[in-house]
Amino acid sequence: xxxxxxxxxxxxxxxxxQGARYVAGGTTLIxxxxxxxxxxxxxxxxxxxxxxxxxxxxxxxLKIGALVRNSDLANHPEVKTRYTVLSEALLSGASPQLxxxxxTGGNLLQRTRCYYxxxxxxxxxxxxxxxxxxxxxxxxxxxAVLGGSEQCVATHPSDMAVAMMAxxxxxxxxxxxxxxxIPLNEFYLLPGSTPDKENVLEPEExxxxxxxxxxxxxxxxxxxxxRDRAQYEFALASVAVVAQVDGGRVQRVRIAMGxxxxxxxxxxxxxxxxxxxxxxxxxxxxxxxxxxxxxKPLRYNGFKIELAKQAMVRxxxxxxxxx
Ligand SMILES: Cc1cc2nc3c(=O)[nH]c(=O)nc-3n(C[C@H](O)[C@H](O)[C@H](O)COP(=O)(O)OP(=O)(O)OC[C@H]3O[C@@H](n4cnc5c(N)ncnc54)[C@H](O)[C@@H]3O)c2cc1C
Numbered sequence: 001x002x003x004x005x006x007x008x009x010x011x012x013x014x015x016x017x018q019g020a021r022y023v024a025g026g027t028t029l030i031x032x033x034x035x036x037x038x039x040x041x042x043x044x045x046x047x048x049x050x051x052x053x054x055x056x057x058x059x060x061x062l063k064i065g066a067l068v069r070n071s072d073l074a075n076h077p078e079v080k081t082r083y084t085v086l087s088e089a090l091l092s093g094a095s096p097q098l099x100x101x102x103x104t105g106g107n108l109l110q111r112t113r114c115y116y117x118x119x120x121x122x123x124x125x126x127x128x129x130x131x132x133x134x135x136x137x138x139x140x141x142x143x144a145v146l147g148g149s150e151q152c153v154a155t156h157p158s159d160m161a162v163a164m165m166a167x168x169x170x171x172x173x174x175x176x177x178x179x180x181x182i183p184l185n186e187f188y189l190l191p192g193s194t195p196d197k198e199n200v201l202e203p204e205e206x207x208x209x210x211x212x213x214x215x216x217x218x219x220x221x222x223x224x225x226x227r228d229r230a231q232y233e234f235a236l237a238s239v240a241v242v243a244q245v246d247g248g249r250v251q252r253v254r255i256a257m258g259x260x261x262x263x264x265x266x267x268x269x270x271x272x273x274x275x276x277x278x279x280x281x282x283x284x285x286x287x288x289x290x291x292x293x294x295x296k297p298l299r300y301n302g303f304k305i306e307l308a309k310q311a312m313v314r315x316x317x318x319x320x321x322x323x
Pocket of ligand 1: 092
């Protein structure tokens with residue numbers, strides 16, 4: 001690990017002024033520093049900032065501090081009862097110990113689990129722009145079938161972000177130019193020719209909160225994650241659904257996928273197929289076909305396309321049954 005300076009911030013302004021790399025739970029950043037994948041010169045610990053609360057907003061939505069731990073968020077009564085999809089997604093991730101450390105802000109900004117990104121012996125455009133993409137002709141079983149480019153096919157690994165995408169979360173930040181709000185759907189970038197740039201944040205911009213809009217009465221939700229083993233494993237395909245069904249018809253639906261895209265993937269194509277239609281398996285399958293229509297398999301990951309379709313049918317079935 002390269003040497004670096006370490007300070008602790010006590011205020012949001014103080015943290016931002018230092019313009020350094022933030023560390024929250026450290027479960028991504030410290031790992032990557034040990035591997036020499038991340039080599040920040042200056043690290044600012046933000047754990048003393050007063051951003052560790054979940055509050056109900058006046059409009060009935062939820063305001064989640066960036067330092068709220070994944071375990072606390074998953075087990076928060078409002079999240080368990082009203083935002084079930086989020087609780088399920090969080091509890092499907094990592095291990096209890098990791099969830100006790102991992103934070104809301106850090107989870108959104110965790111880096112890909114692509115083996116070639118995490119191993120400095122291999123070329124990786126995300127780690128070292130212009131060096132090449134070892135995954136294109138390598139063992140690309142865990143890689144993306146949606147949103148990839150010749151420069152990068154790494155997936156975004158967060159489960160929480162997939163649920164938040166379906167819940168239409170908004171990210172609140174504080175930077176040198178002041179505060180901003182960014183819909184999560186506009187937060188992540190496709191890799192294109194600059195896979196090292198993963199989101200719209202400025203280098204010193206601090207995530208302070210994430211807000212979730214209130215859910216209309218009768219909205220139900222579900223998260224399903226498919227992976228190589230039942231625990232402690234990242235998604236090969238996952239689906240988050242938030243739906244309102246009335247008289248057997250889908251009135252509103254929000255669908256997002258994990259494990260298949262280069263960013264947490266909201267599927268407006270699937271939503272468009274379903275809205276106003278009967279909540280039945282034929283229509284769920286049509287939605288899944290629409291969601292994966294543009295999928296581009298690599299040598300080893302073609303199986304993800306059918307896996308994601310079946311995951312979507314299953315998640316829609318469960319979410320609309322409970323609605
Ligand atoms: C073995 C293992 C298994 C895992 N399995 C899963 C899984 O199945 N599903 C899943 O979703 N995740 C999984 N994870 C990832 C884990 O969820 C993330 O490591 C964690 O959520 C990151 O949060 P953190 O607070 O520890 O982030 P940190 O490591 O502290 O930070 C991560 C990044 O975010 C930046 N950052 C942190 N907070 C802020 C902020 N407020 N504003 C701006 N920048 C910030 C840091 O600078 C850094 O770049 C796993 C991790 C491990 C090690």
